[in-house]
Amino acid sequence: MDRETAADSASPAEAAINKRPADFGKGQGAAEREAVPGNEPDYGVRDADQPKLPVRLGLGLLVGPACWMLAYVGVSATLLPAKLDFFAPDQKVALIPLFSTIAMVAATISNIIAGALSDVTRTRFGSRSPWIVGASFACALMFVWLAFSSTWPMLLVTWTLYNVALNCVTAPMIAQLSDRIAPRWRGTVSSFWGIGMAIGNYGSGLIAAHFIADNAAATTGVLIFAVIAAVGGVVSPLIMHEPSNRGVARTAFDRDAIKRYFMFPTRNCRDYYLALAGKMLMVTGQYVIVGYQLYIFSDYMRLDDAGQTAAISTMSLILMITGIVFCVIAGPLSDRFHRIKAPVAVTTIMLGVGAFFPFFAAQPWTMYAYALIAGIGMGAYNAVDQALNVAVLPDPKTAAKDLGIINMANTLGQVFGPAIAGLVITTLGYRAMFPVETVICVIGGLLILAVKRVR
Numbered sequence: 001m002d003r004e005t006a007a008d009s010a011s012p013a014e015a016a017i018n019k020r021p022a023d024f025g026k027g028q029g030a031a032e033r034e035a036v037p038g039n040e041p042d043y044g045v046r047d048a049d050q051p052k053l054p055v056r057l058g059l060g061l062l063v064g065p066a067c068w069m070l071a072y073v074g075v076s077a078t079l080l081p082a083k084l085d086f087f088a089p090d091q092k093v094a095l096i097p098l099f100s101t102i103a104m105v106a107a108t109i110s111n112i113i114a115g116a117l118s119d120v121t122r123t124r125f126g127s128r129s130p131w132i133v134g135a136s137f138a139c140a141l142m143f144v145w146l147a148f149s150s151t152w153p154m155l156l157v158t159w160t161l162y163n164v165a166l167n168c169v170t171a172p173m174i175a176q177l178s179d180r181i182a183p184r185w186r187g188t189v190s191s192f193w194g195i196g197m198a199i200g201n202y203g204s205g206l207i208a209a210h211f212i213a214d215n216a217a218a219t220t221g222v223l224i225f226a227v228i229a230a231v232g233g234v235v236s237p238l239i240m241h242e243p244s245n246r247g248v249a250r251t252a253f254d255r256d257a258i259k260r261y262f263m264f265p266t267r268n269c270r271d272y273y274l275a276l277a278g279k280m281l282m283v284t285g286q287y288v289i290v291g292y293q294l295y296i297f298s299d300y301m302r303l304d305d306a307g308q309t310a311a312i313s314t315m316s317l318i319l320m321i322t323g324i325v326f327c328v329i330a331g332p333l334s335d336r337f338h339r340i341k342a343p344v345a346v347t348t349i350m351l352g353v354g355a356f357f358p359f360f361a362a363q364p365w366t367m368y369a370y371a372l373i374a375g376i377g378m379g380a381y382n383a384v385d386q387a388l389n390v391a392v393l394p395d396p397k398t399a400a401k402d403l404g405i406i407n408m409a410n411t412l413g414q415v416f417g418p419a420i421a422g423l424v425i426t427t428l429g430y431r432a433m434f435p436v437e438t439v440i441c442v443i444g445g446l447l448i449l450a451v452k453r454v455r
Contacts, residue, residue, distance in 0.1 A: 050182035057180055058192035060240030064132070064173050065193055067232020069200020070207070071139065071225040072166060073290075075146070076414070078208035078312065079221050080159065081294045086215045088152045093426065095152060096291060097419040099159055104415035107163040108408050115171035115404025119397075122250055126242030128172035128179070128400070135168035136233015143226035147219045167411065169233060171404035176240060178390045178399035184335065186387040191331020194382025198323030202375070205293075205316025209309045212294070265394040265402060271453040272392045276406045278451075279385065281444030282348040283413025284420065286378070288437040289355060289370070291418030292425070300430035301362045311364045315371045322375030323382065330383035339455055340388045343380055345448040350377030352441025359434035391454045 080099070084092045114131060121127040142162035149155045174193070181189045204225075211221025265272060289296065293315070297308045334340055354373030357366040389406050393399060420440075424433045 045180060045182040047182045047184040050185060053185055053188060054181060057176065057240055058189045060236045060238075061173070061176065061189060062192040062196040062199075063239060064169075064232055064236030065196035066199040066203075067228050067236070068136070068139070068166060068169055069197055070204045071143065071200075071229040071232075072204075073201050074204035074208040074225045075143065075222055077290050078205060078294055079211060079218050079225075080146075080155070081292075082212040082218045083149075083155060083215065084152060086218070087150070087155070091152070093295070093422055097415075097422040099156055100291070100415040100418045102156065103160050103163040104411050106160045107167045107411045110164040111167035111171050111404040111408050111411060112401060114168035115175065115400035115402075116398070118172040118175065118400045120250070122246050122248055124244040124246055125237075126245050128176055129237040129240075129242045131172040132169055132237050133233050135165045137230055138165035139169065139233070140226040140230035143222050143229065147222035147226070163411075167404070170407060170410075171400050173236070174386060174389075174403050174407060175400035176242070177386055178393065178396055178403065180240075180242075186390055187334035187340065187384055188331045190334075190385065190387040191327050191383035193386050194327040194331065194379065194384075195324050197382045198320060198327055198375075198379055201378070202316045202320035202323055205312050206320070209312040209316070212309065213305060264405060265398075268394045271451045272394050272402070272406065274447050274451050275388055275392045276409050278345070278348065278444045278448035279389075279406065280409035280412050280416070281440050281447065282351060282381070283410050284416040285348075285351055285355065285413075285437040285441035285444065286374070287414050287417025288421045288424075288433055288440070289358075289417075291414070292421050292430075292433070293367075296358070296367065296430065297364070300358075301364060301367075303364070307364075311367065314364075315367055318368055318371040319375040319378070322372060323379035326376050326379030327383040330380035331387075334384045334387065340384050340391060341448060341451050341454050343384050344388050345445040347377040347381035348448060349442050349445035350374070351381075352438040352445075355434050355437035355441070357434075359431055362431075388448075388451075388454065392451065 081092065081096065084095050084099075088095060114135070118127050118131045121130065123130055139162055142158050142165055146155060146158035146162065149158055177186065177189060177193065207224065208221055211217040211224075293312065294308065297303045297311045301311075303311055330343060334343060351374050354370040354377065357369040357373075360366060389403060390399075392406075393402050395402065420436060421433045424436055
């Protein structure tokens with residue numbers, strides 16, 4: 001593609017970027033340019049370059065997380081525990097933390113490496129899309145393997161490999177919020193991401209709850225989620241249509257480049273690590289309950305199979321509706337009033353408040369009350385969380401790697417939550433897990449309030 005052709009087909013943001021002297025923007029629709037050794041690209045899109053909301057990019061960032069979250073949460077929160085119940089009923093409570101811990105180690109490493117490698121990838125399809133598509137198909141293949149695994153050690157192997165592949169999807173995907181969205185739209189576009197997360201996070205229960213009757217049903221459910229993972233990995237990049245970046249000068253892998261692209265940030269990073277810690281505690285608190293929701297209904301509330309299916313479906317529906325509604329509201333409001341930090345902190349604390357209800361009574365309505373409050377909080381949180389993450393990046397040129405690290409909080413939280421819950425359940429019983437979540441989420445909210453760079 002030559003410069004004139006690129007200019008003719010450019011969007012307003014693209015055209016503005018193309019007029020910049022000697023740069024290659026990674027913003028929306030940035031055109032391919034001739035590589036000039038030593039000439040660093042101008043990363044990101046400025047407000048003046050993107051006068052209109054990039055709806056197409058927003059839709060791509062909705063479809064992507066909706067599909068991978070549907071698959072991930074549907075299996076991790078419901079179908080994997082169901083299979084463990086079939087294969088190892090006496091060990092299931094102890095096995096959940098084991099699965100989470102081993103998967104976390106593998107996922108953490110893959111998140112950082114995949115993010116860093118996508119930062120330096122140069123292809124006709126851009127730096128992010130090849131990783132998203134390839135890793136999504138790998139996720140689907142791992143689910144097929146998991147579906148037909150018949151022992152818990154084999155489930156552990158496939159679950160670990162799946163988490164490696166999944167983090168090769170998520171790190172490059174969210175980096176496009178930094179690459180291609182102007183600051184003026186990041187709250188709104190972050191809400192697209194949040195809506196996708198809400199659909200995936202809570203809609204997964206509506207699907208998975210119908211496949212817990214026996215192992216054959218659980219196998220069918222996992223295969224359905226495999227298809228969803230593969231479809232999302234293709235459709236999302238097609239919608240976003242990432243441009244070629246073959247014209248960007250390739251990175252020389254010397255000592256400084258390795259430190260920059262593959263190591264944890266060490267400069268201009270106070271707020272970055274506060275946001276990471278706050279996010280990790282929020283997710284940890286969330287997964288204290290989410291990781292054991294099936295067992296909460298079966299072992300704590302003593303519901304039969306039909307009751308468990310109905311309760312999980314109802315809870316998921318409440319979470320999904322409130323999550324989507326408040327995600328739609330919170331993102332544009334954040335852009336309008338230029339507030340990111342306070343909504344993230346308050347909604348983190350709200351999650352802890354909602355968790356206290358099941359402490360008072362082992363009745364399904366208390367979990368529905370939790371779902372209502374948590375859904376409101378998580379909806380608003382998901383709308384602006386990624387905007388906060390982008391705002392505290394130490395270096396936008398290593399966005400995927402740094403966002404991969406900060407979103408590592410998701411992985412760590414999904415491990416620490418079930419691990420803490422398992423420890424509390426085995427020592428103090430199910431009732432004690434709920435105030436534990438409250439304390440964790442309140443601390444997380446206070447850490448986010450300590451961020452200084454944004455309001």
